[in-house]
Amino acid sequence: MLRGLYTAASGMMTQEQRHNTVTQNIANINTTGYKAVNSVQRSFPEVLVSMIGGNQSSEAGRKLGKFNTGVYAEESISLYTEGALRETGKTTDFALVSSFNVQNPATGENYPFDASGRYVDDNGEVIYRPEGFFTVRNEDGDTRYTRNGSFRLSPEGSLLSENGYQVLDNNNRPIVLTGSARNFTVNEQGEIMDADGNGTGITLGISIVSEPHGLIREGLGVFRMADPDGQTRFMTDTDNGVIRQGFIEASNVDPTQSMVELTAALRAYETNQKIVQYYDRTLDKAVNEIGRV
Incomplete structure (x- = not known):
């Protein structure tokens, strides 16, 4: 009986985690460059049930079968599918269109x-x-990655991300634009041109992360490598990637699917809750009523 109680309780905790993941996605529907997260559930390892001595002719006993004893939220996986592009017309806004x-x-x-x-x-x-990903550097000098290309120019000409991080070029140096370069344009390869259309020798640093599942979210649309020695490189002309100036990438959250997931998590939570209540009433009868007989 208690095994069933624990199984239902683990189901409630798993659905709570699933619910939290979906609500996080819904809360970031309008966040630029946000990548949706999926919660992955897995059942506990199967347990072999046997009845020792059930078959007198067998020393090992009789096997009754296998059963699972609950489920748990194993991990959360980010989906890096591209969101829709939204035109802003701002020269400091960028979107990355890629299919590596x-x-x-x-x-x-x-x-x-x-x-x-x-x-x-x-x-x-x-x-x-x-x-x-766009490559940025935080205030501690650490390299970070983001799909949020809503940048701005500081009074000194530094190209900064939405949360104030320095945007890096393909030489891993902060981008600083002065003089005529402040009125810049960027071609599809990420090369920055000044107001007269002359090259500045600066190219946006687009990092290609070979194993994106190893990225860890830090909030505000910023990721870091779980393994500091993880494989990354800067995008080149031979890669299938395009920079769109004057556009930003919207969140890739599907609101319809999110509402379906939210409802399913709620219904599953309520089902497990009723099972817990059932076991609670059964234990109450066993202790307080049958025990008096």
């Missing part, structure tokens, strides 16, 4: 990544699609 592919060395063809940006081969190995 990876070739299968055995066949020479690109891996068919799914909607979440991953592919599982015949051996069970998971391969992730590389993702591109």
